[in-house]
Amino acid sequence: xxxxxxxxxxxxxxxxxxxxxxxxxxxxxxxxxxxxxxxxxxxxxxxxxxxxxxxxxxxxxxxxxxxxxxxxxxxxxxxxxxxxxxxxxxxxxxxxxxxxxxxxxxxxxxxxxxxxxxxxxxxxxxxxxxxxxxxxxxxxxxxxxxxxxxxxxxxxxxxxxxxxxxxxxxxxxxxxxxxxxxxxxxxxxxxxxxxxxxxxxxxxxxxxxxxxxxxxxxxxxxxxxxxxxxxxxx
Amino acid sequence: xxxxxxxxxxxxxxxxxxxxxxxxxxxxxxxxxxxxxxxxxxxxxxxxxxxxxxxxxxxxxxxxxxxxxxxxxxxxxxxxxxxxxxxxxxxxxxxxxxxxxxxxxxxxx
Numbered sequence: 001x002x003x004x005x006x007x008x009x010x011x012x013x014x015x016x017x018x019x020x021x022x023x024x025x026x027x028x029x030x031x032x033x034x035x036x037x038x039x040x041x042x043x044x045x046x047x048x049x050x051x052x053x054x055x056x057x058x059x060x061x062x063x064x065x066x067x068x069x070x071x072x073x074x075x076x077x078x079x080x081x082x083x084x085x086x087x088x089x090x091x092x093x094x095x096x097x098x099x100x101x102x103x104x105x106x107x108x109x110x111x112x113x114x115x116x117x118x119x120x121x122x123x124x125x126x127x128x129x130x131x132x133x134x135x136x137x138x139x140x141x142x143x144x145x146x147x148x149x150x151x152x153x154x155x156x157x158x159x160x161x162x163x164x165x166x167x168x169x170x171x172x173x174x175x176x177x178x179x180x181x182x183x184x185x186x187x188x189x190x191x192x193x194x195x196x197x198x199x200x201x202x203x204x205x206x207x208x209x210x211x212x213x214x215x216x217x218x219x220x221x222x223x224x225x226x227x228x229x230x231x232x233x234x
Numbered sequence: 235x236x237x238x239x240x241x242x243x244x245x246x247x248x249x250x251x252x253x254x255x256x257x258x259x260x261x262x263x264x265x266x267x268x269x270x271x272x273x274x275x276x277x278x279x280x281x282x283x284x285x286x287x288x289x290x291x292x293x294x295x296x297x298x299x300x301x302x303x304x305x306x307x308x309x310x311x312x313x314x315x316x317x318x319x320x321x322x323x324x325x326x327x328x329x330x331x332x333x334x335x336x337x338x339x340x341x342x343x
Contacts, residue, residue: 057249
């Protein structure tokens with residue numbers, strides 16, 4: 001394949017990934033501040049962001065550790081929050097499965113909500129893309145996000161001062177995730193899946209280890225798939 | 235907080251390995267093989283199934299207000315979804331949600 005189409009796929013990924021910096025920057029900054037205030041050292045705070053690289057799980061782990069939860073509870077909860085990564089992995093396999101193993105391993109490291117959302121949307125809209133172009137697109141999308149995630153965690157940890165609660169940064173995460181979902185509500189099946197997801201997450205919010213999240217997610221996927229099957233059968 | 239350096243790093247490394255294995259799971263094991271249609275049909279709904287569930291409790295019972303429902307945060311969530319659905323734009327949705335949140339927090343004090 002000519003390098004020029006790979007380059008243009010990389011640049012497209014870069015362009016489509018860049019807006020997500022608006023989300024990652026405050027989120028990473030906030031993690032740096034919160035984890036430092038909870039008493040973690042700078043290397044530990046950076047360790048979370050570089051080794052785990054998953055915002056929601058990092059916040060869950062730090063929160064539970066600050067409450068002196070048992071080690072196993074911390075690990076089980078944070079991994080449960082990250083179970084969706086396996087769904088993302090499966091979801092991208094039809095598009096990237098034929099790539100060399102080392103490329104798939106690198107994609108796996110950089111696979112999180114924002115990179116998944118931008119990549120899945122692009123791959124679905126452009127079925128004619130080659131596997132190499134998809135890998136290039138993914139690399140482009142990750143390029144600005146990883147340094148921003150590491151760098152802003154560092155800034156937050158070093159600045160160390162709490163961001164005033166008037167900024168309501170607690171709500172940056174919900175707004176971000178809802179904004180990522182809303183444009184995807186294209187069909188009745190998507191709307192029903194999202195509705196199921198919300199309803200069951202609220203009903204089962206009290207369950208430990210984020211089990212409510214997993215139940216809601218699996219049921220919502222089943223609802224979406226079943227409605228698609230019935231509408232297709234008509 | 236009563237965590238030793240070793241205890242903290244054990245958690246960080248365990249979470250890192252566990253998370254990587256989940257991210258690599260299907261990409262690593264399935265390779266170029268085609269997944270069955272019923273599974274693909276489910277996977278198409280992954281984002282709309284997971285992300286709303288991840289944030290719904292925080293929207294309805296925000297930790298920042300001690301778990302009491304907050305009109306400003308609820309309205310911001312509704313506006314975010316409405317604008318994102320209407321404009322098909324993530325950034326427009328975030329912008330509208332943030333403006334709604336800050337405006338209502340200011341007005342409602």
